[in-house]
Each structure stands twice: as C-alpha cells, then as structure tokens.
Amino acid sequence: MKSGPTLSQLRIFLATVNTGSFTAAAVEMNLTQSAVSHSVQQLETALNARLLERNGRGIRMTDAGRRALPVIRHMLDEVERLKFEVSVNAPPVGTVRIASFPSLALHIMPTVLAHVRTHYPGIDVLLSDAYLERPSVEAAVLRAEADIGLTQLPADPQLLSRAILTDPFELLMPTDWEPSTIWGRPYIHLGLPDDDFVIQGLRSLGLHVRPSLCLMTEPSIVAVVRQRLGYAILPTLSLQGLPEGVRRLPAPARLTRTLGTVTRPGELSVAGRCVLKLIWTSARSWNSSWGQAGSVHSRS
Numbered sequence: 001m002k003s004g005p006t007l008s009q010l011r012i013f014l015a016t017v018n019t020g021s022f023t024a025a026a027v028e029m030n031l032t033q034s035a036v037s038h039s040v041q042q043l044e045t046a047l048n049a050r051l052l053e054r055n056g057r058g059i060r061m062t063d064a065g066r067r068a069l070p071v072i073r074h075m076l077d078e079v080e081r082l083k084f085e086v087s088v089n090a091p092p093v094g095t096v097r098i099a100s101f102p103s104l105a106l107h108i109m110p111t112v113l114a115h116v117r118t119h120y121p122g123i124d125v126l127l128s129d130a131y132l133e134r135p136s137v138e139a140a141v142l143r144a145e146a147d148i149g150l151t152q153l154p155a156d157p158q159l160l161s162r163a164i165l166t167d168p169f170e171l172l173m174p175t176d177w178e179p180s181t182i183w184g185r186p187y188i189h190l191g192l193p194d195d196d197f198v199i200q201g202l203r204s205l206g207l208h209v210r211p212s213l214c215l216m217t218e219p220s221i222v223a224v225v226r227q228r229l230g231y232a233i234l235p236t237l238s239l240q241g242l243p244e245g246v247r248r249l250p251a252p253a254r255l256t257r258t259l260g261t262v263t264r265p266g267e268l269s270v271a272g273r274c275v276l277k278l279i280w281t282s283a284r285s286w287n288s289s290w291g292q293a294g295s296v297h298s299r300s
Contacts, residue, residue, distance in 0.1 A: 007079060009043040010072050012036055013051065017069060021058040070144025077269035093122030094271035099137045099146035103218075103237040104259055105129035108150065108164075111282045116275065123271045132216045133191060141262055147272045148279070149262040159262040164283035169198065169255040170239060172222065173231040175247045186212035186230030188221050198233050201255045222246060 016025040016036060026033045044051050051065035061069065080094045100109065109127055116123050128146075131137045137151035141159060155161040173182060189198070189211035202209055212230055215221050218238040225232055226245045233251050237259075242248065261279060268276065 003046060005043050005046045007076070009039050009046070010076055012039040013043055014069075014072055014076065016040060016052065016059060017061065017065075022054075073144060074267055077267075077272070081270045091122050092120060092269075092271045092274045094269050095124045095126060096148065096269070096272045096275045097126045097146045098128070098148045098150065098275070099131050099140040100127060100129050100150035101131060101137070101152070101259070102129045103167075103235065104150040104165075106240075107237060107286060108279060108282050111286070112275065112278045115278055115282075120271075120274060123275065125275060133195070138262060141264060144264070144267075147263065147268060148276055150279070151259070151262060153258045153260045153262075155260070155262045158264075160265050161260050161262045162280065163258050163260040164280060165237075165259040165286075167235045167237045167257050167259055169201075169233050169235050169251045169257070171231065171233055171249045171251050172225050172239075172242075172246055173249070174225060174228045175245055177228075177231070179249060182231050183207055183209070188212065188224050188230040188232040189214045190218065190221060190232065190234055191216065197257070198255060201251075201253045202233075205253050207252065 012025065012029055012031070015028050016022060019025045019028055022033050022036045022040075025031075026036045029036065031039075040052060047064075047068070049064040049068070050062050051068055053060045053062055077094055080092075098105075098109070105127060106129070109129075113125060113127070116125055131140065131149075131151070134152045134155070137146075137149040138156045138159060140146040141149040142156065149155075149159075153161050153163055171179075171182070173179070177185070187209040191214065193211060193214050199209060199211075213224065215224065218234055221232045221234060222239075222242060224230060226243055228245075233255065235257055239248060261276060263272075263276065
C-alpha cells in the first residue's frame with residue numbers, strides 16, 4: 001500500500017522551491033543532492049502528481065506543485081504551532097511572509113522588525129514592499145504567497161481585516177500655481193484609472209476631473225508635478241521630503257483612506273500571530289504620535 005507524505009519530504013520540497021534547485025536545497029538541508037531528489041520523487045509518488053519539472057537551470061513548479069505549495073506551507077506551520085502549544089515556555093519560531101504597500105512598510109515595519117530581531121530570534125520575517133495596488137496584496141495573501149498583507153481597506157470578503165491607520169490625502173501642485181486655477185489644469189492620478197476613490201470624492205464636491213496621466217508610484221507623480229505638468233492628490237503617508245518647486249495643501253474634500261492588515265481565516269501560525277500583534281501595536285503607537293502632531297486621527 002502506498003504510504004502518505006512525510007514531514008521530511010514536505011520540508012525538503014519546500015527547501016527545494018525556496019532555493020530554486022536540488023543542489024542548493026541539499027546544502028540548506030545538509031543532505032546529498034541525490035537524497036533531496038529522491039525525497040521529492042517519493043513525495044510525488046505519495047501524492048500521485050508531478051510537482052517539479054527538472055531542467056538544466058534548476059527546477060520549475062508544475063500547476064500541481066503551485067496548488068500544493070500553500071497547503072504544504074500551512075501543514076509545516078501547523079507542526080510548529082503544535083510544538084509551541086504543547087510547550088508553554090517555547091518561543092515562537094517560523095517564517096512569516098508579509099506583502100505590503102511601500103508607505104506602510106516604511107512607517108510601520110521597521111519597529112516590528114527590530115522587535116522581532118531582539119525578542120523573537122526564532123521568527124524569520126520576509127517583507128516585500130513591492131505591492132503597489134490593493135488587489136495585488138490581497139492576491140498574494142489569498143494564494144498563500146504571503147501570510148499577512150498591509151493594504152488599503154475594505155478588503156476582499158474572503159480575508160480577515162483590521163483597520164490600523166487612517167491616512168488623509170493632500171493636494172500637490174507647483175509652487176507658482178494659484179490654487180484657484182488648479183481644477184482647469186491636468187490631473188495626475190495615482191494608480192489605475194478604475195481606482196477612482198479620489199475622483200469620486202472630488203465629484204461629490206462638483207469637481208469633475210479626468211486623469212491626464214496615471215502613474216503607479218508617488219515619487220513618479222511628485223517628479224511630474226515638479227515639472228509643472230499637472231497637480232495630484234496623494235496620501236500623506238507617501239509624502240516624504242518633497243523637492244523644491246512642489247507644495248502641499250489640504251485636499252478640498254476630507255479624503256481619507258483606511259489602511260489595515262489582511263490574513264486568511266484560521267491559517268496564521270503562532271509566529272504569524274505574534275508578528276500580527278506586533279504590527280497592530282506598532283501602528284497604534286505610530287498613529288498616536290502622528291495624531292498628536294495634528295496630521296492624522298487614530299481609528300481603531
């Protein structure tokens with residue numbers, strides 16, 4: 001009778017995927033390359049599915065491998081959780097993957113990373129701030145490419161979300177333009193055209209604008225505004241060190257985005273829950289200090 005997958009096989013498969021080759025996985029796992037290859041083959045036999053394609057440059061996951069990967073990660077996280085639950089004094093261990101907006105990674109995560117390094121050396125936090133849109137953060141969490149997402153709310157209803165910050169928008173314009181002339185000039189939009197939060201907010205005031213440019217990063221927009229090619233309305237968290245020639249004013253409407261955390265229901269490891277709580281604590285502290293400066297109001 002065919003035996004089921006073993007924890008050793010799952011760990012070796014994950015190491016192979018993470019390192020990108022059998023050779024690198026063998027070094028990480030302190031095994032021979034043939035032992036790693038044989039273990040992956042045994043796992044494929046147990047699952048009756050090809051998980052990896054071998055080629056001269058390394059390995060590539062098959063469709064079955066991509067479907068199996070989040071399940072395998074969850075199973076190994078649960079094993080670590082089991083160890084923790086039966087040993088009250090054991091510190092949390094494991095890898096926590098975070099997908100984040102750049103602005104949230106900049107303002108919230110340094111404190112979290114420093115705390116983890118000092119107090120939880122067994123936790124490895126992998127942070128990516130390359131996510132520029134809400135759907136990309138949500139997709140990373142839903143596909144189990146990330147355990148925690150830091151993004152704009154509201155989120156996909158399949159995810160658990162918690163608001164941690166509110167971030168008001170501000171008007172950016174060249175310093176020599178008069179505010180009263182703004183609405184007849186080109187509008188530079190942050191994000192895709194169908195992400196119309198700002199546009200709808202302006203429309204509620206009777207200001208009908210159409211983007212002349214849609215750019216994905218705030219620094220790009222600031223550079224365009226500096227060249228006197230238009231005005232923009234950007235969130236305060238993203239406005240750091242504006243160059244000469246650009247000034248900021250309050251937005252004409254109280255446009256405020258809500259930022260928060262998103263996770264998959266019931267799948268967060270002990271290490272993941274630990275990091276999530278640190279994020280909430282860091283956000284409260286940062287939000288409170290920023291609110292005292294009059295820039296933002298705390299929202300629980």
